Amino acid sequence: MxxxxxxxxxxxxxxxxxGGLGALAALSIIEWPVAAAIGIGTVVAQRSRSGSSESPRSRAQSRSENANE
Structure with missing residues (x-):
């Protein structure tokens, strides 16, 4: 769990x-669509860099299955 x-x-x-990205958008230092694009781009880049195409849920399930063996 x-x-x-x-x-x-x-x-x-x-x-x-x-949080900082959200604060910048909330204070209108950057527009919220720009903050959203930066945030989504960061997530996509991190996932592609790690080479992981599987979801966090399936990774957690495989970890728990490996721990039970």
């Missing part, structure tokens, strides 16, 4: 990044 939650939560650095 805890592993499943951890796979869906961002790391502290990612949370700070997305």
């Amino acid at each position: 805890v592993d499943t939650v951890r796979t869906h939560l961002p790391s502290a650095a990612q949370a700070a990044y997305y």
Whole structure:
């Protein structure tokens, strides 16, 4: 259960990044569509860089199955 939650939560650095991006949009320093595009682009780049095409849920399930063996 805890592993499943951890796979869906961002790391502290990612949370700070997305929080800062949200703050910039909320303060109208950047427009919200620009912030959304940056955030989505970052997620896509991180997933492609890690070479992972499977979802966090399926990774968590395979980890729990490997732990039970």
